[in-house]
Amino acid sequence: MAFDAQQIGGVEKSQLSGGLGSMSSVPSHLYSADYIAQLPKPTGGKQWKCLSEALYFEARGETIKGQIAVAEVIMNRVDSASYPDSVCGVIHQGTGRKFACQFTYTCDGRAEVIHEADAYEQVGKIARLLLDGVPRKLTKGATHYHTTSVSPSWARKFPKTTKIGSHVFYKQPTVVSSN
Template sequence: MRVRLTWAFCLSVLLGVTGGVNAEVRVSTATDPTAALDGRLTQLLGSERQALSAVRPDRLRQLTAPPRPRLSARRNGGGSEITYSREWLKSLPRASGGNEWSCLAEALYFEARGESVRGQFAVAEVILNRVDSASYPDTICGVVNQGTGRRYQCQFSYTCDGQKEVINETAAYERGGKIARAMIDGTPRTLTSGATHYHTKSVNPRWARSFPRTTTIGVHHFYRAPTRLSSN
């Protein structure tokens, strides 16, 4: 009788332990956090995929593009202080360069040769700020000639006014060339507070109503693109 009780007791204990293990396994499976997490991730990824599909491909490329390296800021060439004066500009050596320099020098000549030295530097800042921006071409020539040949699409009016670009004022072109050289070599851009747009005081374009104005130099108002998720 004593032996039977002992075996019965052992059997009940064994069955109890086994049942407990099974119960534990069932509970663990029912409350497995990875299962809930997988379902939640699937739901979130589906929502993200749906949201991304509504974004235009060109805008998506802009948002995901790595930042472009900014040209290094330093004093002009030999380390002379910049005073934005005709006298200071005359002290610089005659400038030369490749295609990028030529595009910037010509843009300054046709867009701003009647401006002060400071005003021409400001226009150069706008062009180089665009080069640094993911919203525009990544070369000076690309920025200057963007939209050329398409009606109402050119960014700089002289490239699509229907007139041949002829340089008649040699001295003015040489000044623009020196400014272009100084800016490409890394003159700090401190005049326009990051402006990417400008227009003369004689016009009032619609876009200027929503762009923050950063400064006015000579006959030009300068603007920075508004901060928003837009291609403008």
């Protein structure tokens, strides 16, 4: 199912590239809890489930904007040649290797149990929107993020794109080849 421009207030289909562009192509109500709440109960296959679970365990305490921003990072990685080409592949990259996982919840040693059904439904709706092609504008192409409570060494080498809620977002550094 492709993203329906009518769902977010009439954004032209030509504006729904899924990637970067101007913020003006994304209606502000997309980021409102009221808008997300009125969306139908989300469903999907394996990729939807992986994205929903990642959002639940990584960002359920964030605002709608913060949850969408984390989803953008995952989808930006899917689109990057530097990462696996599926949502599940991105999320589980490095899982099982100490300090090598990309998303903390996949290697923190805790059982991943969903206790908050309402929170899971909300992130499921956000996952559905992102998988269906809602424009990704919040993080300006970020492929990395961390919480404000940590200062990972890699963050000094990555250009910061924005801060939303308790997460700071970064782009992969541009590598210039010399001939």
